[in-house]
Amino acid sequence: MLEKIRWLKQEKNAVIIVHNYQRPEIQDIADFVGDSFALSQQAALTDADVILFCGVDFMAESAAILSPDKTVLIPDVDAQCPMAAMITREALITMKQRHPDAGVVCYVNTSAPVKAESDICCTSANAVEVVESLDYDEVIFVPDKNLARYAARFTKKTIIPWDGYCPTHHQILPRDILDAKEKHPGAEVLVHPECRPGVIDLADSAQSTEGMVRHARSSHSNEFIIGTESGMIHRLEKEFPTKKFYAVSDYTICPAMKMVTLPDVVRSLENLKHVVTIPDAVQERAKRALDRMLQVGATR
Ligand code: 13P
Ligand code: SF4
Numbered sequence: 325m326l327e328k329i330r331w332l333k334q335e336k337n338a339v340i341i342v343h344n345y346q347r348p349e350i351q352d353i354a355d356f357v358g359d360s361f362a363l364s365q366q367a368a369l370t371d372a373d374v375i376l377f378c379g380v381d382f383m384a385e386s387a388a389i390l391s392p393d394k395t396v397l398i399p400d401v402d403a404q405c406p407m408a409a410m411i412t413r414e415a416l417i418t419m420k421q422r423h424p425d426a427g428v429v430c431y432v433n434t435s436a437p438v439k440a441e442s443d444i445c446c447t448s449a450n451a452v453e454v455v456e457s458l459d460y461d462e463v464i465f466v467p468d469k470n471l472a473r474y475a476a477r478f479t480k481k482t483i484i485p486w487d488g489y490c491p492t493h494h495q496i497l498p499r500d501i502l503d504a505k506e507k508h509p510g511a512e513v514l515v516h517p518e519c520r521p522g523v524i525d526l527a528d529s530a531q532s533t534e535g536m537v538r539h540a541r542s543s544h545s546n547e548f549i550i551g552t553e554s555g556m557i558h559r560l561e562k563e564f565p566t567k568k569f570y571a572v573s574d575y576t577i578c579p580a581m582k583m584v585t586l587p588d589v590v591r592s593l594e595n596l597k598h599v600v601t602i603p604d605a606v607q608e609r610a611k612r613a614l615d616r617m618l619q620v621g622a623t624r
Pocket of ligand 2: 404
């Protein structure tokens, strides 16, 4: 299968872009693996004709928005982020009417129509900087209430959060961190900003998934408790084979992120399916929100 994928990639002039939470065997075939911010950058820069996106719906959509002239493929259309589905365009319009003086930041974990109704997108790597970049004192932040509350720690602006959350991160409880610390007393605790505030309070650092890679590289620690989706452990072990990484619990698995398999990748490249398309009515406005985010950059 690996041989076939290599051959198909060449034949179709395709690049395989993979999120850090994907299955190990999918990460291992990536041309590029990273967090949502870095993947958006890659999607905007590549000169391949075809982008095969191994991640979830909103990531492949972002690639299609940023690279409208390329063929963007998602191997499994059922790989849908439940948090992205927690806010609709209509709900955001109603929220904007209730807060007419507020700017709108949307996490990239949203549909293209929600992006189109927003001033700017953000990822977990730049939520604070994006909020600060707006000329508004009030900021509507959708859909993740945990990332909104995390950003609120670092700004004087009033953040108005939507009541969404990531089921995979929200289920991690302070108790899980305390138990993991008891088991691994010498380990540093890294968690994702999609976690509850009480979990973040117990951690040594809150980082995007790529931020965790950078942190593990620069830290003097040799052991880390990882409070994010379990796919991250493969990425970290591969980068730092002499360091030890422990998942905070056995349940930090995102079903949507685990859907893409190697046979799906072969089928997707062979048949050029499933092509991600963005409605004309939202393409331009959604791209503007993503482009603004790319201009702000990323720090975490
Ligand atoms: P990052 O990799 O950007 O930190 O995103 C985490 C996530 O939950 C993506 O679905
Ligand atoms: Fe969505 Fe959470 Fe899964 Fe990321 S880990 S795709 S935010 S449900």
